[in-house]
Amino acid sequence: MKDINEVPKNVHDRLEYIEFMLRFRGWVSRSDLTERFELGEAAATRDIRLYREHAEQNLALNQKTKKYEICENKFKPLFAFSIQRALSKLRTSKVAESLGLSEFNGVLNPPRLAYPDVDVLSSVTRAISSSRALKVTYKALVSGKSNKLLYPLAIFDNGIHWYLRAFDPSKKEYRSYVLTRFVSVEIDHDNPVKGEMKLSDHQWNRMVELELVPHPNKRNVRQPDTIAHDFNMEGGKLKLTVRAAVAGYWLRHWNVDCTEDHSLKGFHYQLWLCNHQTLYNVESRSLAPGLSEYQ
The missing domain is CATH 2.30.30 (SH3 type barrels.)
Known part of the structure; x- marks a missing residue:
């Protein structure tokens, strides 16, 4: 049996789509492939058969519905799907429609207020x-x-x-x-x-490490463990390495309190930059919450 990574790119993409639908919808059928990739039924059947040869434990045919359903207790993904790729797919209208999300306008994102020409x-x-x-x-x-x-x-x-x-x-x-x-x-x-x-x-070439922690002000954050879980912190910290030129822009976008004494108030300030000294001589620091030069 040929290794999954050795199949032609178009076949690889279809097998990956089969697994995506199994994993995120719970079932897949030949019509998913015929409609998505404009295949004939025979070609769609071959693709499903090929997927089953590589991961038979992942799906089972429901004879009543003629759909291949996920075997949740045995499922082991063939394809490494990052959360970034998964979310990107969920935002596309065709995938959202296939998953039954389009009834409520798919996965809503805040509209961008400005686009460059x-x-x-x-x-x-x-x-x-x-x-x-x-x-x-x-x-x-x-x-x-x-x-x-x-x-x-x-x-x-x-x-x-x-x-x-x-x-x-x-x-x-x-x-x-x-x-x-x-x-x-x-x-x-x-x-x-x-x-x-x-x-x-x-400033572009300089890298700075940001250490973000739950905001110490109990009025801002009553349950710091929730914030730590929310941002997948390790040891109560989220460490990020970013370019100095953009650090202030992103800290503002994330609403991170960058004051030395964590003095900013409001529920939207859920994070505090605990290593505030990392912004020393950072050009964009004036954009960071609590450090703005505009009063």
Whole structure:
């Protein structure tokens, strides 16, 4: 019998789908494959037979419904499904419909309030890929609209906006720019991004470790064990390693109290940064809850 990882990619994907439906719905049928992959019934039957050859203990045919049902007590997955991939699949409309979730609009996510222009985004990624500068018109919150030359290095998402990390030669500094604030973007093909520019962005290249714990204020968090379980903490801590350039953005997105004396109040502050000294000389620290320079 051929190893599961040696079968053709299209067959591998269908076998993985069979297991996904078993694991997350509890049953699978030939029609799942014929409708999802536009297969004939004979091909769908072969795929189910092949899956059974590799994992016979995982499913059993219900003669009344003609559906293959999961054997919960014997089930051992053939495919390693990360929680990230599983959640991603649940968000797709076809999978949600197959699982019976579409009656309530599938798996709801908060809508994004702002999307970058697709032409702006594609120009930025092409410039990064080809190591070329950008001529842009940008609308800043404080200074308004201006024309800039930027050397693009990377992009990141803070959960609300997409950002461009770039070097601004006029200010001789590295900064993060909101992609939705670009009015126009043009690739400067005659102006390359040199390798040392990437190496010299110390805030991007510096990694900081964040140690998050349940918030000590009993009014914020009455049951710290619940928070520890909620975030899968080990020894009462959740340790994350992130880039210094984005640390403040993400701490704000997570509502982490970053004050030294855990003084922020409110039920939405469920986490506290217990190693607050890790943000020393971190450029984005002013965005972190409790450390904002805007009062």
